[in-house]
Amino acid sequence: MLDTPIYVIDSADRKRFEETGQELAELLEEEKLSGVPVLIFANKQDLLTAAPASEIAEGLNLHTIRDRMWQIQSCSALTGEGIQVRTPASPLLLYYIIISLSWL
Structure with a gap:
């Protein structure tokens, strides 16, 4: 089994991008x-103050990651937008993802 990290950030909290990237x-x-x-997962994309993916990538210094692929997925735990999981375990996995996102 392969562990794949899912990292969740508050995309409206620009002040913490550097810390989050570290x-x-x-x-x-x-x-x-x-x-x-x-x-x-760039959470809180439902807010007008949310940073776009390009700003998040720059703020987290993702351009320095060269040993693996990475992707930013814009989402909102509040609305469920951007959280599409297409596996047989979708409902349960989606539930855990939303629970994890909602504390932010």
């Missing part, structure tokens, strides 16, 4: 995650 970089240094793709 935390993500530390997480990705874990040996068991070496080369594993990472999915970044």
